[in-house]
Amino acid sequence: MPTMKAPAEGTLRGIATFLATFGIGVATYIAIADSSGGSPVCIAGGHGCQTVAESSYSHLAGVNIAIFGIGGYVVLLVCALLRGDAFRMTAFVVSLIGFGYSLYLTYLELFTIDAICQWCVASAVLMTLLFVTNAVRMLAYVGSEP
Amino acid sequence: MSGRRDREARRDERLQEEQQAGTAERRQRMVKLASAGAFLALAVIAVLIVISSGNSGGDSSNIVEAKEVDQLLAGIPQKGMVLGDPSAKVTVLEFGDLQCPVCKGYSEEVLPQVIENRVGGGEAKLDFRNYTIIGPQSKPAGAAAIAAGEQGRGWNFVELFYRNQGTEDSGYADDEFLTAIARAAGVSNLAKWNRARKSKDVVAQVEATSAEAEELGFSGTPSFALKGPRAEGVEAIGTPESVDALESAIENAGG
Numbered sequence: 001m002p003t004m005k006a007p008a009e010g011t012l013r014g015i016a017t018f019l020a021t022f023g024i025g026v027a028t029y030i031a032i033a034d035s036s037g038g039s040p041v042c043i044a045g046g047h048g049c050q051t052v053a054e055s056s057y058s059h060l061a062g063v064n065i066a067i068f069g070i071g072g073y074v075v076l077l078v079c080a081l082l083r084g085d086a087f088r089m090t091a092f093v094v095s096l097i098g099f100g101y102s103l104y105l106t107y108l109e110l111f112t113i114d115a116i117c118q119w120c121v122a123s124a125v126l127m128t129l130l131f132v133t134n135a136v137r138m139l140a141y142v143g144s145e146p
Numbered sequence: 147m148s149g150r151r152d153r154e155a156r157r158d159e160r161l162q163e164e165q166q167a168g169t170a171e172r173r174q175r176m177v178k179l180a181s182a183g184a185f186l187a188l189a190v191i192a193v194l195i196v197i198s199s200g201n202s203g204g205d206s207s208n209i210v211e212a213k214e215v216d217q218l219l220a221g222i223p224q225k226g227m228v229l230g231d232p233s234a235k236v237t238v239l240e241f242g243d244l245q246c247p248v249c250k251g252y253s254e255e256v257l258p259q260v261i262e263n264r265v266g267g268g269e270a271k272l273d274f275r276n277y278t279i280i281g282p283q284s285k286p287a288g289a290a291a292i293a294a295g296e297q298g299r300g301w302n303f304v305e306l307f308y309r310n311q312g313t314e315d316s317g318y319a320d321d322e323f324l325t326a327i328a329r330a331a332g333v334s335n336l337a338k339w340n341r342a343r344k345s346k347d348v349v350a351q352v353e354a355t356s357a358e359a360e361e362l363g364f365s366g367t368p369s370f371a372l373k374g375p376r377a378e379g380v381e382a383i384g385t386p387e388s389v390d391a392l393e394s395a396i397e398n399a400g401g
Contacts, residue, residue: 050366051279057314060198085176093183100191104198114281114315138180143173
């Protein structure tokens with residue numbers, strides 16, 4: 001049975017670095033828009049971003065979830081920049097949490113809040129790609145030399 | 147010579163095998179650890195979801211804070227959706243959606259002091275106007291508030307609704323919930339209230355004020371506008387972020 005060869009770890013780390021940096025930008029924009037009393041502006045227009053930002057789900061224990069997002073992306077960026085099993089595994093676990101929670105938030109947007117925020121979707125896509133990248137990195141390279 | 151070379155080759159082979167076995171063992175250990183990490187991640191996600199969806203409120207069998215709302219509004223005249231002395235110089239128009247959590251926050255953190263300082267003192271009156279943007283139950287909820295206003299309990303209804311608000315647009319604001327709020331708000335003739343909230347006239351009022359909010363350039367709730375001797379017509383002021391900001395806007399609009 002033919003097996004697919006995983007990309008070089010350096011390539012995976014490069015992709016993760018790019019995605020995490022982009023994610024920090026998106027989450028920071030959402031957090032700043034919230035802290036200045038407004039809401040993110042949907043590029044394509046509409047009230048989706050405002051409706052989502054004003055929903056009770058935009059905060060967790062009183063803290064905007066974009067702040068948790070920034071934290072997650074920063075950890076993923078650090079893990080992408082550093083070598084070794086500890087960082088491979090931390091990146092895998094953190095991106096799995098981010099991916100799972102993004103899935104839940106997207107479900108809420110579609111079926112409960114009934115509005116889509118492009119910035120949240122952008123973050124969910126980035127988190128999904130980060131999870132795939134970090135899962136491949138972990139499965140292919142964990143246990144090998146850094 | 148050949149025997150020595152063979153021995154060295156065998157030693158190298160053995161070392162290589164040992165190294166490979168070590169790597170495989172280490173890898174197996176790490177994969178096990180990663181699996182445990184994955185379980186941990188799933189547990190964290192589950193906890194986050196429970197915290198996120200654990201909003202209280204929206205329970206028609208447990209309407210709370212009716213007494214606090216009564217105390218807040220005690221002695222202040224109400225007519226329709228207007229709270230305060232009808233001859234007050236300044237009118238503060240609040241465009242809100244009863245399902246909006248930001249409006250709930252504003253109603254609990256900013257408005258009580260403004261009601262006590264400015265409305266109770268006769269300087270300003272508050273006019274609640276529906277701007278229904280959250281979901282399908284926002285309109286009937288707004289109509290129910292106006293119907294309560296016809297019996298002089300409009301502000302009790304609005305304030306009590308906010309204090310018992312459920313998870314946003316989750317379907318909690320049904321007939322049962324609205325009736326429970328109306329009852330706790332002191333609407334005395336529930337049959338009349340029930341007819342009124344479904345009347346074309348009341349529903350049209352909700353639509354008209356929503357259109358008015360958009361004409362004023364608002365896109366979110368709560369948004370405020372002022373009428374007063376020093377205001378230019380209906381002056382949109384957005385969402386003042388503090389008690390001081392709203393009170394100084396009232397002062398500026400006053401004579």
